[in-house]
Amino acid sequence: MAEIPDTRVPTVVVDDVHITYTVHGARTGRGSATSALSRLASRGRNPGAREVHAVKGVSFAAYRGEAIGLIGSNGSGKSTLLKAVAGLLPPTRGRVHTQGQPSLLGVNAALMSDLTGERNVVLGGLAMGMTRRQIRERYQDIVDFSGINEKGDFITLPMRTYSSGMGARLRFSIAAAKSHDVLLIDEALSTGDARFQRRSKDRIRELRQEAGTVFLVSHSNKSITETCDRALWLESGTLRMDGPAAEVVAAYESFTGPRKAPPAQDVRPARPPTPRRSPTSARPAPEDEQ
């Protein structure tokens, strides 16, 4: 790394990280009571448990002001890696060092669905450590940014009445209201409509200027090249390539097979023969499926 000048400040250092986790119910299933009983009877070793090695020795350093895209086919370990960076999934081996507390923003992250959008904005802000005054000052910005109120007064309705796209937009808006040292975004951009995507790209640019680092997992190669300057390509849990976003995306595209201007949602390549997790698993699912 001699070519990297000393003026760059690292915000995330991932040092030879391995992540394995145990999947329960992979074979026997926990559907029927009899199988659960037989599982109890054969105590000591669970025949349904299986080890999955999701991330195998990934190392890189991310610097302040960078926007880094994570690409790779389904099940390549992208989301698992992000969870480890966020501190939600401790690595089995190796270490993740971070500047401050990274914030993970995933499409699956639901806030409190029984409460109104308005209350969720306030609670989310308070949970992130903002003061009531800061929230009051930014409240209108958050609501405008999310675009929830563009088609009527939706912000005063409970979040359970929102469409999944609306919910994801509001969650992104809340998280983006505060400047983070490290912001991890898991496919959040692909859920909004075109206008929201444009706004969020602008906001990501601003967040980077506020001396942060942004990680973005997306299956849309277009949003990676437009938003990020650097990209990491993960395949089967190992780092395949690390470099300028355009180069890495080009290499990834030639790997998955050329396509003619695919729509954003349709870039998902065929699933590689990586270990599949059972849908009944209650363990952390490192899948980036929704």
Added chain:
Amino acid sequence: MEPAAPTPLPVHAPGELAALAARHGLTVSGARPSLPAYVGQLWGRRHFITAFAGAKLSAQYSQAKLGQIWQIMTPLLNATVYYFIFGVLMNTRNGVADFVPFLVTGVFIWTFTSSTVTAGTRAISGNTGLVRALHFPRASLPIALALQQLQQLMYSLVVLLLILLAFGQYPQPSWLLIIPALTLQALFSTGLSMAVARLAAQTPDIAQLMPFVLRTWMYASGVMWSLDTHLSSGRVPHAVVVALDCNPAAVYIDLMRFALIDSFTREQLPDHVWAVATGWALVFAIGGFVYFWKAEERYGRG
């Protein structure tokens, strides 16, 4: 699965990245803060805790047509049901003067502890979205839920006050004792709820088991009858009766009865009752908090 092109990856010498991180003062992600730092973080989120409790309380009956009227209706109906079963059908009131105030106080005070513990079983598992999306000290959740139950108890106390007046119990200085009694009970219940929250986060089956544990505890704590009158027949060893009398739920319930009901006298309380009540509160509040903190970095992983 052949590589598309042999692309050079940056090569890191062993220890190089760790040294880089150390040089710039990066911290290890997902490490648990020290106990004093954790208390500090929690204090920093006090507005979140109160806002969360308030929001949960108002969302609780938001799908019911009668809305917030259920805050009052629920304790009232509970008291009615228990009065019908234990007062009318089973005639447990033998030997208990002022049975209705006795019963209603017992039910309301018990409900506070029991619903706080029940809320604890869902504190983490019911808020995984929040836990995985945002970083905040996780103890905020069981504490906020306990606070919500305390606010709920305030509604119940209004109902209780009306019932006491209706049955000829009038305000007097001893009523002030409910403040220390409720404070100690709240500390105890919150601590227990934090311990249960950790257990249930690791083993979700705890949530299935808890109703049975709580029901057994309720019958053993003299919520609907006087433990002394029912167990002093010699059928049960004296030591067991003393142990049941000193169990935290019974202690807090009896302290409230002592504070509010004229005919419930000092003789019906166990010895050193305030010391016992304080002891339970401190042991559980501190123990439960430390126990919860010890697994802080693991919540929300499942």
